[in-house]
Every structure is written in C-alpha cells, then in structure tokens.
Amino acid sequence: MNTTEKLYLPVDGIFEMFNSFTGHHQPVLQRTALIPVLQHPSVSNISKTGMGIIKTVQGRLRQPDKSVVVSRSSSSGNLPVSIDRLSKRSVDPLEMALINPKNCHRIVVLGAPKVGKSNVLRRFLGREFEEHYEPTIEDFHRKLFHIEGEAYQVDLLDAARERGFPAKRRLTILTGDIFLLVFSLDDSDSFREVCDLLNEIKSAKAKLVKLKKPARVSVVICGNKADLDAQRAVSRSEVTGILGEDVPFFETSAKDGTGLEDMFQALATLGGLPGETSPSRHQIMSILTYQSLCIGRRGRRGNRTTKLSAPCAAVDPLARRPSFTSDLRLVLGSSTQNNKPEKCQIQ
Incomplete structure (x- = not known):
C-alpha cells in the first residue's frame, strides 16, 4: 500500500536559494514555519536538477539562522532596525489606557x-x-x-x-x-x-x-x-x-x-x-x-x-x-x- 512522505522545506532557504540563482541579494525575513511538500513514492526518478535543489535546501536548513535587519527611513537617516524591535514600535494607546x-x-x-x-x-x-x-x-x-x-x-x-x-x-x-x-x-x-x-x-x-x-x-x-x-x-x-x-x-x-x-x-x-x-x-x-x-x-x-x-x-x-x-x-x-x-x- 502506497504511503505519503512529507519533505519539509524552510521558506527562507527556498527564497535565498532562488536569490542566489537570479543574482538578487535582498534581505529575507526570518521564518520558522516550514512548508510541507508531498512526495509520492511512485515519483522516484528525480532529475539531477531536482536532487540538486533538494540538497541545496537541506544545506540551507543545516546552516544557522542569520540575524535579520531591515532599513527604515527616518528624519535622521536610514538606520538598520531589527524586525523584533520594529514590531514592538506600534502600540495601541487605547489598549494601554493612555487615551480616552x-x-x-x-x-x-x-x-x-x-x-x-x-x-x-x-x-x-x-x-x-x-x-x-x-x-x-x-x-x-x-x-x-x-x-x-x-x-x-x-x-x-x-x-x-x-x-x-x-x-x-x-x-x-x-x-x-x-x-x-x-x-x-x-x-x-x-x-x-x-x-x-x-x-x-x-x-x-x-x-x-x-x-x-x-x-x-x-x-x-x-x-x-x-x-x-x-x-x-x-x-x-x-x-x-x-x-x-x-x-x-x-x-x-x-x-x-x-x-x-x-x-x-x-x-x-x-x-x-x-x-x-x-x-x-x-x-x-x-x-x-x-x-x-x-x-x-x-x-x-x-x-x-x-x-x-x-x-x-x-x-x-x-x-x-x-x-x-x-x-x-x-x-x-x-x-x-x-x-x-x-x-x-x-x-
């Protein structure tokens, strides 16, 4: 009886891999979620190109995550700001009882x-x-x-x-x-x-x-x-x-x-x-x-x-x-x- 296997690919690894193919080097937001890719056992003859992509993704998975920064313009210039810090900037004053x-x-x-x-x-x-x-x-x-x-x-x-x-x-x-x-x-x-x-x-x-x-x-x-x-x-x-x-x-x-x-x-x-x-x-x-x-x-x-x-x-x-x-x-x-x-x- 055929069974279905799941191969998990990291989103950031996929984006970085294709950026390396196209020559574009843009910062990629860190993601912890993994995308499940269903692989049916009947499809066993994978091309060399496909195997290369899988190995590249697996290699990316083993590499440690890099710290991510984005540039945000301000009146004092463009300063690198971390995603974690940026996400905490917007605070709802109503929720904090700061505003009537x-x-x-x-x-x-x-x-x-x-x-x-x-x-x-x-x-x-x-x-x-x-x-x-x-x-x-x-x-x-x-x-x-x-x-x-x-x-x-x-x-x-x-x-x-x-x-x-x-x-x-x-x-x-x-x-x-x-x-x-x-x-x-x-x-x-x-x-x-x-x-x-x-x-x-x-x-x-x-x-x-x-x-x-x-x-x-x-x-x-x-x-x-x-x-x-x-x-x-x-x-x-x-x-x-x-x-x-x-x-x-x-x-x-x-x-x-x-x-x-x-x-x-x-x-x-x-x-x-x-x-x-x-x-x-x-x-x-x-x-x-x-x-x-x-x-x-x-x-x-x-x-x-x-x-x-x-x-x-x-x-x-x-x-x-x-x-x-x-x-x-x-x-x-x-x-x-x-x-x-x-x-x-x-x-």
Missing part, C-alpha cells in the same frame, strides 16, 4: 487630484514640502499628542483612492469627525468638486441621524497653491459667494507655509482639539521617546502621576487604516436607536 476614546478624532481629507492634499498633510505631520508629485492611492497617518496631561489621537485619512468608488467614499465620510476639503486656486474645476463634496458630506451626515435638512458638519475649505498668484483662477469673493461666510475658508500654500497655521487652528477649534495640536505649538519626537515618556508617567493602575513639561507629539510609523468592515460596524453602531440597528445609507 473621546480624545480620538479622524480628519478626512478630500479633493481633486494634484491640488496638494498630500503636502498639506505632510505639513501637519511636521514634515517638509515634497516637490515631486506622485498620485496618492490612499494615505493614512496617525499623530499622537500629549497636551496638558491629556493624550490625544488624530487619524488623518487622504481618501484619494475612493474618488471613483461612491459607496466607499460615503462610508469614509460617515466615519469622519472633521473634514478638510482642498482645491487648487489655479483650477476652477477642483473648486467645483469641493462644492459637490461639501453637499455630499452634509447629505450623508443628515441621513445618518435622520435629519430632514443638511446637517451642520465640521468642515474647513482650503484653497491651496496661493504662491501661484499669477495663475489664480478662483477668487476669494467667488468662494465666499458660493459657500457663504459660515464655512471657514483659507488660502494656503503647502510650499511656503502661507495660511497653514490659521487653517490647522480652525481644524482644532471645530474638532474640539486643543490649539497646541497645531504644528508650530508642540514638540515632535520619535514614537519610542513619546511612548516611554507617556508610559513612564503613569502609576500601576494607569493613573497619571506627573504632567509632561511641554506639549509634544509623535507620528506612529506603523499605523494602518482600519478596515472597511470596522468602519461599517462603527457607523452601524452610531446609528443604533433603542437597541435596534438602523440601515446604513452608504449607497
């Missing part, structure tokens, strides 16, 4: 392509202007603040990928607390798109809470590229004439910083955030330093023992956008009344 859920906010950034959304976000994160344009598929950032003894979490979502998917965009809108709508002052079409987005946001929020008229939402309008004054196609009077005086509007330049401070201050005010969340009013530090300072100043039961001397913040380099399933559950939960879930209007 009411201090967690999501800013959704919407607008036409090539209007400078990514560079506006870069400025908020404390980074420099990027001259080279690359289309944004989706950009999610998380910035953690410690201000006057309180911890805050601000998630920033540049929903560029959802521009052609109305249902996904509607779901993102429903999960947003604050909205930043960006258009370019040298592109009148981008301004008309912002007007449409503003109406869509009001309509979506009204349906969520079942209002008969558009809901009042926390929205800031940003007319970017103010440095290109000679190419201006949208005037301030045109913007205020269409949107009215109630919607905060700022002419900005992500390139030279014009108007950004006032715009970020307006976002904080509308979202109920401290004014110190504005980039010029806090110190930026690494995520490891931030975590050590925050955790080190709490008692065993999670109570704060002392306050940080000055407002500080850090960008979580490993933060990832919550899944659409998580967002949908959040929206459905927020629309529940009398313990009866309501239908979520995302179409």
